[in-house]
Every structure is written in structure tokens, then in C-alpha cells.
Amino acid sequence: AFFWLVSLLLASLIWFVSVRLSDREDAKLQYGLLIFGAAVSVLLQEAFRFAYFKLLKKADEGLATISEDGRSPISLRQMAYVSGLSFGIISGVFSVINVLADSIGPGIVGIHGDSPYYFITSAFLTMALVLLHTFWGVIFFDACERRRYWCLGLVVASHLLTSGLTFLNPWYEASLVPIFIITLCTGLWAFFTAGGSFRNILKCLSC
Amino acid sequence: MITFMNNSDSEEEPCNERTSLMSAESPPVPSYQDGLQASEAGEVQAHRKRRTGRSRSPNNIADGDMSDSGVPVRESALENEEEELTLKYGAKHVIMLFVPVTLCMIVVVATIKSVRFYTEKNGQLIYTPFSEDTPSVGQRLLNSVLNTIIMISVIVVMTVFLVLLYKYRCYKFIHGWLILSSLMLLFLFTYIYLGEVLKTYNVAMDYPTLFLVIWNFGAVGMICIHWKGPLQLQQAYLIMISALMALVFIKYLPEWSAWVILGAISIYDLMAVLCPKGPLRMLVETAQERNEPIFPALIYSSAMMWTVGMAKPDTAARGPSQQMWDAAEDGREDHRSPSHTDSQMSETRSPVPTRPITSFEELEEEERGVKLGLGDFIFYSVLVGKAAATASGDWNTTLACFVAILIGLCLTLLLLAVFKKALPALPISITFGLVFYFSTDNLVRPFMDTLASHQLYI
Numbered sequence: 001a002f003f004w005l006v007s008l009l010l011a012s013l014i015w016f017v018s019v020r021l022s023d024r025e026d027a028k029l030q031y032g033l034l035i036f037g038a039a040v041s042v043l044l045q046e047a048f049r050f051a052y053f054k055l056l057k058k059a060d061e062g063l064a065t066i067s068e069d070g071r072s073p074i075s076l077r078q079m080a081y082v083s084g085l086s087f088g089i090i091s092g093v094f095s096v097i098n099v100l101a102d103s104i105g106p107g108i109v110g111i112h113g114d115s116p117y118y119f120i121t122s123a124f125l126t127m128a129l130v131l132l133h134t135f136w137g138v139i140f141f142d143a144c145e146r147r148r149y150w151c152l153g154l155v156v157a158s159h160l161l162t163s164g165l166t167f168l169n170p171w172y173e174a175s176l177v178p179i180f181i182i183t184l185c186t187g188l189w190a191f192f193t194a195g196g197s198f199r200n201i202l203k204c205l206s207c
Numbered sequence: 208m209i210t211f212m213n214n215s216d217s218e219e220e221p222c223n224e225r226t227s228l229m230s231a232e233s234p235p236v237p238s239y240q241d242g243l244q245a246s247e248a249g250e251v252q253a254h255r256k257r258r259t260g261r262s263r264s265p266n267n268i269a270d271g272d273m274s275d276s277g278v279p280v281r282e283s284a285l286e287n288e289e290e291e292l293t294l295k296y297g298a299k300h301v302i303m304l305f306v307p308v309t310l311c312m313i314v315v316v317a318t319i320k321s322v323r324f325y326t327e328k329n330g331q332l333i334y335t336p337f338s339e340d341t342p343s344v345g346q347r348l349l350n351s352v353l354n355t356i357i358m359i360s361v362i363v364v365m366t367v368f369l370v371l372l373y374k375y376r377c378y379k380f381i382h383g384w385l386i387l388s389s390l391m392l393l394f395l396f397t398y399i400y401l402g403e404v405l406k407t408y409n410v411a412m413d414y415p416t417l418f419l420v421i422w423n424f425g426a427v428g429m430i431c432i433h434w435k436g437p438l439q440l441q442q443a444y445l446i447m448i449s450a451l452m453a454l455v456f457i458k459y460l461p462e463w464s465a466w467v468i469l470g471a472i473s474i475y476d477l478m479a480v481l482c483p484k485g486p487l488r489m490l491v492e493t494a495q496e497r498n499e500p501i502f503p504a505l506i507y508s509s510a511m512m513w514t515v516g517m518a519k520p521d522t523a524a525r526g527p528s529q530q531m532w533d534a535a536e537d538g539r540e541d542h543r544s545p546s547h548t549d550s551q552m553s554e555t556r557s558p559v560p561t562r563p564i565t566s567f568e569e570l571e572e573e574e575r576g577v578k579l580g581l582g583d584f585i586f587y588s589v590l591v592g593k594a595a596a597t598a599s600g601d602w603n604t605t606l607a608c609f610v611a612i613l614i615g616l617c618l619t620l621l622l623l624a625v626f627k628k629a630l631p632a633l634p635i636s637i638t639f640g641l642v643f644y645f646s647t648d649n650l651v652r653p654f655m656d657t658l659a660s661h662q663l664y665i
Contacts, residue, residue, distance in 0.1 A: 002614040005607055009646050011665075012654035034657055041665045090610070094655060095664055097602040122662065129664055162664070169662040 001090035007048040008094070011041030035167065042163050045087070046156045049137065052083055053144050076145060077138070077194055084137015088130035096126040124176060125166065128183045132162060135183075135190035142193045158182060300577040301620050305613060307446050307507060311584050312609060314450040315457070315592040324403040325458045326596045332459045334358045339461040351463035355471045358464075362472075366479065366486045374493055389432060389448075393425040396451045445507050449581050453588035457596060465593055469637055472586060476631035491629060507579045577620075583632040587612050590640045598648050603655060607647040611639035 015037030056079050063074070099122050110116035136155050143151030162182055168175040319325055331338065334357055337350035372381050398421055405412055428448075431441045460468065479485035591608050598604035615636025623630050658665065 001610050005610055005643070008651055008665075009643075012651040013646075015654050016650045031661075034661070034663070037654060038658065038663055038665045045665070090606075091665075093606060094603050095659070097606070098655070098659060101602055118662065125662075125664055166662065166664040 001086045003048040003052045004045060004087045004090045007044040008041065011037060011044045014040050038163055038167075039160065042159050043156070045091075046140075046159060049083070049087065049140055050144065053141055056083065056141075076141060080138045080141030081134065081194075083141070084134040085130075087137060088133030091133055092126045092130040095129065096122060121169070121176060125179065128176075128179050129162070131183050132159075132186055135186040138190040139186070139193050158186060301617055304577055304579055304616060304620070307442060308579075308584060308587055308613070308616065309609075311446045311449050311453070311588050312591045312612075314446070315453050315588040316595045316605060318400075318404075318450070318454055319457065319592050319595045322403050322407045324406070325454050327458075328461075330459070331461060334361055335460060335464050337464075339463055347463060351461065351467050354461070354464040355467040358468055359471050359475055362475070363486070370486045370490045370493075373490060386429075386433065389429060390425075392448055392451065393428045394421060396455065397421055397424055397447075400451060400454070442507065445581060446584070449507075449584035450588060453585045453592055456585070456589045457592045460589075462593075462597060465589070466641065469586060469590055470641060473631075473633040473637040476633040480629055480631040487629075507581055507584065579632060583636075586633060587636060587640070590637060590644070594640075594644050594648075598644070598652075601648070601652055603652060604644060604647045607643045607651070608640045611643040612636045615639040 015033065056076075060074075060076060060079070099119065103119055109118050115121070136159060139151060140155050143149070143155065162179055165175045165179050165182075335354035336357065337353050339347050339350055341347050341350060369381065398417075401417070401421065427436075427440070428444045430436055431444050432448075456465070479487045482488065590612065591605060594608040595602075595605045613636075615638070616632070619630060619632050619635050622635075
């Protein structure tokens with residue numbers, strides 16, 4: 001979570017500077033800058049995920065050397081899951097907590113012409129995002145571990161794609177549905193990456 | 208300062224105690240008091256003498272405590288085991304400290320967000336006499352710096368006073384001071400807090416019920432903290448007290464002064480604990496020379512301490528973690544709380560069983576714990592509470608500060624494991640917290656707001 005926050009900080013620093021340096025009045029330019037800022041932020045998040053992976057790897061080695069049987073008590077998979085989850089949680093919380101706080105107060109949703117489904121779609125999007133971060137974390141760490149760099153590229157691309165799809169809000173059919181499809185696919189991919197298989201599921205369900 | 212509690216051995220390395228986070232000097236000064244946290248921390252450590260230079264695993268996990276060095280012969284044999292244990296316990300200790308710090312912060316933030324009283328400006332403490340209502344920025348800055356200087360000097364004077372008292376063995380005075388402080392804190396501040404909460408929610412309560420509730424709360428608190436009581440109850444009381452103190456600070460410190468004070472306190476903490484002539488360090492050394500347990504202090508301990516039947520009665524339990532200021536001194540406002548509760552005698556609570564030394568190892572496992580000074584709790588909560596109160600109503604800032612403080616705590620514990628001496632708990636966390644506060648408030652907030660208004664996600 002800390003790493004995600006630092007990446008967010010840097011991204012917003014870049015965006016802020018760019019806004020300051022640009023023309024305030026031009027709405028299109030501002031929107032373009034926003035897109036730019038969002039893209040930069042996505043790239044920075046992935047960069048920090050990689051940095052976190054490196055840090056955990058070092059820690060893992062250290063843990064392994066001092067433990068009795070030469071293996072560390074936490075497997076890399078567990079670390080991947082935890083790191084993805086924490087990225088997801090902090091990202092989701094940052095996206096949604098102000099919306100939640102406002103939703104308590106008196107008001108009418110969408111009175112100025114925006115969509116009245118703002119809150120519920122925000123909730124679904126946040127949920128999808130949290131899950132996605134978790135899955136990306138698992139796939140990312142596994143890809144780094146096995147040096148499958150095309151997997152890495154795919155993760156970054158799907159993150160960019162998801163973020164880009166949210167730009168299509170409030171055309172919710174075009175943004176929510178694909179995002180959920182991406183979530184499902186990424187989930188399955190992460191499941192298979194982590195070693196699951198149909199047999200495991202059957203075993204789990206039967207006993 | 209952070210110190211680990213190792214009861215098991217009297218010879219534990221000082222680090223154990225030091226490691227427990229104890230804000231050595233951050234006094235939880237409500238308005239005029241400052242407890243001597245540091246001294247307590249010092250005491251705890253005092254008893255630990257490092258047996259041998261055991262190398263700690265340089266890993267990131269803070270060790271629980273390498274305690275026990277009981278027999279040199281067994282050391283090498285036990286070393287591996289201990290390292291393992293240390294790591295495992297180290298991670299547990301980090302969690303054990305996260306929970307109370309988080310709880311304290313939650314209480315403070317919840318109160319700030321709901322009870323209007325604590326964000327209204329109703330005057331200032333006597334320790335910050337310069338007002339910040341001046342029109343020019345330079346004047347305001349100057350006033351806040353002057354306020355900080357006054358506050359820090361009061362803290363330093365108090366700490367030195369306490370160290371002198373300890374050096375000249377005026378224990379009764381110290382005990383009385385601590386008891387008086389905790390009395391005021393438990394009764395007066397709780398009364399005010401309860402009153403404000405009831406006002407906010409428009410709940411009527413008659414005086415007899417109020418009297419009963421506060422009497423019970425206060426009396427049980429005094430017993431729990433200064434004498435014996437269940438561990439969790441004691442921990443809960445300490446958290447409540449830290450939260451109350453932090454709320455008083457948030458209310459009565461003017462804005463810029465509060466930030467400058469936070470920065471200055473962490474620098475002072477760093478110096479007082481690490482410099483050879485620092486008051487806290489002197490306290491620790493004195494206690495070490497005398498082989499005495501430090502008088503009960505405000506320290507949060509995460510585990511029960513059992514004093515093993517060893518030569519030194521140290522029970523690291525104590526350790527003045529905070530500085531306490533004398534409530535009696537101040538007389539200006541009625542909300543001054545005499546520094547935090549005194550000592551945790553709770554530590555002494557663990558009855559002192561005289562166990563044979565053979566069961567040393569078992570003892571170790573049960574007793575490991577980490578101690579954190581209450582001043583640390585208070586200043587962390589002040590930072591997060593101020594962020595909640597003044598960050599334009601933004602929850603992101605509060606959360607960012609919270610994460611920053613916890614990460615700082617983790618890093619400090621890590622350093623503790625590496626250095627094995629008493630460490631100040633404030634500097635790293637407060638630095639991170641301040642950096643994140645200012646940057647999130649000014650940089651991240653507009654970015655996230657703009658994103659949210661278009662419902663974009665990153």
C-alpha cells in the first residue's frame with residue numbers, strides 16, 4: 001500500500017506540474033492532461049509493483065537463509081497475493097472513500113445532468129478494480145519469477161486498457177461490461193498461474 | 208523509544224527494551240504536561256545488558272527479542288532457534304503494535320469527524336501563547352516557531368527535572384506526580400469528552416448516571432494502570448487515554464504550530480535518545496547502574512511480563528515511556544490534562560513469579576512483547592487527527608498519513624532489530640506522516656478529485 005501511495009504521489013506531482021504549466025481555460029487540454037496523468041499513473045503503479053517485487057525477493061532470500069530448513073516461511077505466491085491485495089485495497093479505497101463520504105450527506109444524484117447511477121457503478125467499478133489488482137499482483141510476480149516478460153507486458157497493457165475503459169464513463173455499457181469481462185479473464189489466468197486446475201477445484205468441492 | 212520486553216532474561220540486551228517503541232521524549236503533553244517517556248524507556252532497557260553480540264538476522268523483521276542469553280554455552284546452540292523465534296515473534300510484535308496504534312487513531316479520527324467541539328478554536332494552551340490570527344504569513348510563521356520553541360523547552364525542562372528526581376531517588380514524588388496526572392486525565396478529560404459526545408448526538412443523561420459511569424471508568428482505570436488488571440483492559444485504557452490526550456492537543460494547538468511542533472518533537476526525540484548526554488539516555492544509564500526497574504511509566508506493553516527469578520528485578524515492564532508534565536503547574540485552562548497516565552504499573556502487574564531458570568526458554572516465548580511509549584501513540588494520533596480535521600474534509604489525506612505512520616513504525620522496528628538499542632519511535636513515522644500529509648493535501652487531492660468527477664479510475 002505504501003508503494004502504491006508513493007506511485008500515486010509521483011503521478012499526481014507530474015500531473016499537477018503539467019496543469020500548472022498549461023492553460024487553465026482550455027477544457028480539452030485539461031482533459032487531455034488528465035488522460036496523460038492517468039496513463040502516467042498506471043505506468044508508475046506497475047513500476048512500483050516491480051520495485052516491490054524486487055524488495056520482497058531480497059527479503060525472501062534473507063528469510064530463507066536464516067530459517068532452519070532453508071526455505072522461507074512465506075512463499076512467493078503468498079507474497080504476490082498479499083501485495084496485489086494491498087495495492088487493490090488502497091487503490092479502491094482512495095477511489096471510493098470520498099464518494100462514500102458524500103453519499104451520506106443530503107443530495108440528489110445526477111441532478112446536474114450526470115448519470116443517476118453514479119454511486120452504484122462506482123461501487124462495482126471499485127470492486128472490479130480491487131479484484132483486478134489482486135490478480136495482476138499474482139500474475140506479475142509469477143511472471144517476474146519465471147522471467148516471462150510477455151506476461152508482464154500483458155498485465156501492464158490490461159491495466160492501461162482498464163483505466164482507459166473507465167474514460168468511457170458514463171456510457172456504462174461500454175465500460176462496465178468489458179471491465180468485468182477483463183476481471184473474469186484475469187482471474188482465471190491468475191488462478192491457473194497460481195497452480196490451480198480443474199482437478200483442484202473438484203477436490204476442494206468434494207471434500 | 209521502542210523496546211522489546213524480554214522478561215526472560217535480566218541480561219537481555221538493552222535492545223529489547225529499547226526496541227520497544229517508546230517515544231522517549233515525546234511527552235504527551237496536553238497542555239502542560241509532559242511525561243517522561245524517555246526515562247521509562249530507558250529503564251526498561253537498563254536492565255538488559257547485552258550478553259553477547261549475537262548477530263541478528265539482518266532481515267526486515269524486527270526481532271522479538273533476543274532474549275536470553277542465559278548461559279553462554281547454550282547460546283550458540285540456541286542461537287539458531289532463537290533467531291527463528293525472534294523472526295517469528297518479531298513479525299508478531301509488529302502486528303501487536305499495529306493494532307493499538309490503529310485503534311487509537313480510529314478513535315481520534317472518529318471523534319474529530321463527528322464531534323464538532325474538537326475542531327472549534329476555543330483558546331490556546333498556556334504553552335503556546337502566540338496567536339496565529341495575524342494577517343501576514345511571515346508573522347504567523349514566526350509565531351508558530353516561537354510557540355514551538357516554548358513548548359519544546361517546557362518538555363526539555365520537564366524531562367531533565369524528572370531525570371534529576373530519578374537520580375536523586377525521589378521516587379515518592381514521581382509516583383505522586385504520575386498518579387495525580389492519571390487521575391486528572393481519567394476523570395476530568397473523560398467527563399468533558401463524554402459531555403461533548405452526548406451533546407453531539409443529542410442524548411440526554413442525568414447527573415447520577417453520569418457520575419456512576421465516570422466514577423467506574425476512572426476507578427477501574429486507575430487500578431488497571433497503576434496496579435494489576437487484565438492485560439487487555441489495561442491496553443484499552445491506555446489507548447483511551449492516549450486518544451483523549453491527542454484530542455486535547457488537536458483542539459488546543461493552533462494549526463501551523465501543531466505541524467512545527469510535530470517536526471520539532473521528532474527531532475528532539477532523536478537527539479534525546481541517541482545523544483550521549485541526552486536526558487533519556489542518562490536515565491537509562493542511571494537505571495542500569497542501579498539495576499532497578501524503572502518506575503511505572505506510560506508505556507504500552509503488548510504482552511504480559513513475568514519476572515523471572517533472576518538477579519535483576521527488572522521486568523522490563525516499565526520504562527517511562529513518556530514524559531509527564533505536572534498538571535499542577537499549569538493553571539490557565541481547565542482542559543489541561545496532566546500528562547498521561549502514569550506509568551503503567553501494569554507492567555508490574557504481572558505478578559512476579561519466581562520461576563526456576565530452567566524454564567527459561569518457555570518464559571521467553573511467553574513473555575516476549577514490545578513496548579511502545581504512550582507519547583508515541585499520542586503524537587501519531589495528533590498527526591492523523593489534524594489531517595482529518597484540517598484537510599478540507601478529505602479522507603484520502605487521513606488514510607495516506609495513516610499508512611505512512613504505520614510504515615514508519617515498521618521501519619523503526621526493523622532498525623530496532625538491527626541495532627538493538629533503544630530507539631526513538633517518532634522521527635521516521637512523523638517524517639513520513641508529514642511528507643504524506645502535505646503532499647497528499649496539495650498534490651494528490653486535486654488529481655483524485657478531478658478523476659473522480661469524471662469517474663475515471665487509475
